[in-house]
Amino acid sequence: MAETTTSGKSVSSNSQGYIFLYIFIAIIILAALIFLFKSSVFDKRTIDARILRNELSLNEDLVFTDNTRNAKKWIWEFGNGAKATSQNGTYRYLKSGSYIVRLTVDGELKEQFPVTVRDTVAAAIDTLVTISGPTSGVVDEEVRLEADGKASQFDWSFGETNRVDVKGRTALYTYHAPGKYLVKLTTDKSHRPIFHTIFITDPNAELETDMVVPGEGERKVIDDIRARLQAIANGADFNSNYYYLVRKYLCNNEKVTVNVEQDSAKKATDFYSYCMGLTFGGEIVVDEAQLTISPSSTCATLVNIKQHSAKTVKK
Structure with missing residues (x-):
């Protein structure tokens, strides 16, 4: 009788052990399912982008940046045909008006920002350098601008290529398309860029x-x-x-x-x-x-x- 009782207790203990094991496994599975569900539903990646200001003057840069998690590819569209594929950067409009800046991240996440560009030019201050030269020109003819003031480095951007076009105190440049352009001069002595507006026409x-x-x-x-x-x-x-x-x-x-x-x-x-x-x-x-x-x-x-x-x- 003692052996039978001991054997019965052993079987009962084993059954309880299996029950606890099954409960533990069920808890692990349930936790995994909750994690997967939370990851797929609540932790979906969202776009994290912004522009520094949405109201600009013609000679001010639009500063854009994106911090979307695990982003690999960016397409910024500035509402006038221009595009950029960098994560962060700046862009300058040549024409006043209202624009919609659109960002597409990794081909699937999208965001847009309204931007207003005023037909005014913010005054350049704190500079010892000025620009002298014509305010108009024609297509395919050389334009000459001079930097007046003390500086040793001069970088000219004539607004047609969105890059530095000429280096040096005297800048010679030929426009290939008519329009209103904002020339930007950056020096090692000026706190801010110096700007010069020029109108280019096509007589032909x-x-x-x-x-x-x-x-x-x-x-x-x-x-x-x-x-x-x-x-x-x-x-x-x-x-x-x-x-x-x-x-x-x-x-x-x-x-x-x-x-x-x-x-x-x-x-x-x-x-x-x-x-x-x-x-x-x-x-x-x-x-x-x-x-x-x-x-x-x-x-x-x-x-x-x-x-x-x-x-x-x-x-």
Whole structure:
């Protein structure tokens, strides 16, 4: 009887041991499931980016930075066709207005920031150096600027390439596209950069502003406009193509209405916004562009565009 009782107690102890083991294993599994669920639901990676200021003057830098966890790839789009692929940096606008800065991290995380650029130039202070030279010039002709003051290092950025273009007290530079540029001079003696605004025009383009009236080369006009818009959509230089169209066909009115028909959808916008949209609107093919011209002038009052997405098969 004693042996039987001892054996019964042994079996009971073993059963309790297995129960505790099963409970322990169940707790481990449950903890692992909770961790995985928390990681997938609550610890999803979010974008961590910012810009230093959202209101700027024309000669002030937009400072941008991203601290997204484990980020590998960045695409900053500045709302005017310009892009950057660095994690942090600066960018300067050449035209006042309202822009939307868009950031895409690793091709999936997205954030956007509204930016307003004022048509004013912040005064450069605390500097012993000034810039002397012309405030206007023409395309493909050399511009000469001089730095006046005591310094030993002079770095000139002429605003067309977004980099240092010339070093030295005297700077010679040739612009290749018309527009309004902000020249930046940085020296070893100035606390802040010194700025100089210069307007570049294209006399040859201005001589070609005679409109071709409907019925006399209308196809030439249509093909010319379509080709310029397609160049913008394909990533070609924005300023040269945009200002060519504005001067030649719109009498410098960037707010001319544009009716756009794309993939059976229609919308109306202004010419500047439409062209800006081409720079970040995806793969666009411009099929046709026509103008409505004011009877009393050679200026277009309406632009009609037909286009389609390159990803859509046209029938």
